[in-house]
Amino acid sequence: MTIADLITWFEEWANPAWCESWDNSGWQIEPGVLEQEARVLVCLTPTLSVMAEAIALNANLIFAHHPLIFHPLKSLRTGEALAEMARLAFTHNIGIYTAHTNFDQVNDGTADVLAQMLHLQAVSPIVPTQLGLGYGRVGMLKPSLKLQELLTTIQTQLRPPKLIFSPTADLQQEISRVAVLGGSGAGFISAVVKTNAQAYLTADCKFHQFQESRDQGLILIDVGHYASERPSCDCLAQKFQSLDLDWVQLSQKDEDFRQFLSH
Template sequence: MSNALTGHEVVRIFEKWSPPSLAVEGDRIGLMVGSLDNQVNRIVTALDVTEAVLDEAIEHQANFILAHHPLLFRPLKTIDLKTPHGRIIHKALSHGITIYAAHTNLDIARGGVNDMLAEALSLTNVTVLAETYAEDLKKLVVYVPRTHVDILREALGEAGAGHIGAYSHCSFNSEGIGSFRPLKGSNPYIGENGVQEFVEETKIETIVRASQLSNVVSAMTKAHPYEEVAYDFYPLEQKGESYGLGRIGELSSQMTLSELSELVKKAYDVPTLRLIGNPSKIVKRVAVLGGDGNKYVQTAMKKGADVFITGDIYYHTAVDAIEDGFSLLDPGHNIEKIMKKGVAKKLSHLLTEAGYTIETISSQINTDPYQYV
């Protein structure tokens, strides 16, 4: 495969991991500035897009920035070069730099920002804190001559069908007799035109996630020997994998809230944090959510967390938490910077798997607007 890589291809590969469908409604994600038609030379991953981050990209001769926080979160009425946004847009366009943002979809994705935050604390038994989406499941039933059962089962599994928990290629198979009569103009794999045929066939039943339907149907029709494939999809009441904001899990061993605060500062590379609660309280079950988690304090409490780690905690939220006997740690919004290295590593792996050799660099610019004195 050629090493030439366009922005469209970068986005296609990235969004297989962090699909836009996971984003919270109304979130500003996707292309911010530039063109996806351009060939990508080098990629920079960044938490925020500032002039300093743009200068860093220019220095590295990178022309694609994958950011977590959207540059254009609120609609612009004008592009005034005297404003920070105006200068950034002008500089990006002048240097042919494309800016793309993955926000809540990257928060929610498996292995995304919130999983990175949970992993940094070595949490175990990790589950979603606040569910935002559960994927629909379909039952696929397809009939195939027994000569092609193994071929078709493998193709379905490789396309994503039959994935249940930690198992793949799951299916149920039953034997029977299929019948059909090829008509004029057909080109049957088995049988003759005008003659009723009876064929030993296997009925394969398997589960397909709604997002995988098109891939599975494409793989099925390619692997199936018949000109016309007989298959059905049935909706299922049970839901597939759940996705959502934040994570909740358990520390490897219990510790005091004060001890956890020191662990958090080290794991998230922050100089200080705000502790809400009794520093001597023993904690074990921890909820974590990158960014502003004020809306999810009650959710963390109901899920049985001993402490909730998140940013931008409001004064009255903190007061209410103390009244409820609940503990909070606020290491700031900027802990989401963990995505810079995490996304650079993941994207580099995905691009290499796809046959591309493109350097992916994590920004070294500190965009935290706060100074601690």
């Protein structure tokens, strides 16, 4: 399958037209590789480490969730990471393609994978967009779990370096309805409350957002951006492996960008 055919297949599933106006999904750099047989490295974030990995593995496409280019460029200068990414992409004929807010909405996208990992049932979007799809997922735990059991399940499944959750007096509280949203999901707290979810798994929550969540009777669980979205990249790589591609692999050089001191 050529890179052009792969992108056509993907965009029929996760249409870039669904992206938010502030987003920049689609081709970030296309150095003339469309007719080549696809050799794909899937990653969460396109970085110089991932680019070096792609070069070493003779990949010709980096397929990322996070955009390489978010804001209009004013310049490209030696020593800047973005400029170096562009130089290496053209020098080694490696395309960079991003699926961001369109991939967030679809079945088997960032939120849906989290729902599947927690075995949520009767799942629906937190905020519907089109065709029954949308941002986040909310569903039922059957059987229900105690909050401590839910936190242990999340720790086991997602392996976050740090798991932060709302202060609660009762880790034995029964949890039966859970909402999930990969990435920075604190802006959806009010929408989650309307779904009657008892707990909300997401990332990048600030101090007062934990307060807001607690005041509305919602247990907020923050696993960090990387841990909440990396599993969907694994799922996407597996989807690609089911196609007639020359080669596909999940990046081993994706970075969390954060470290925590161990006690």
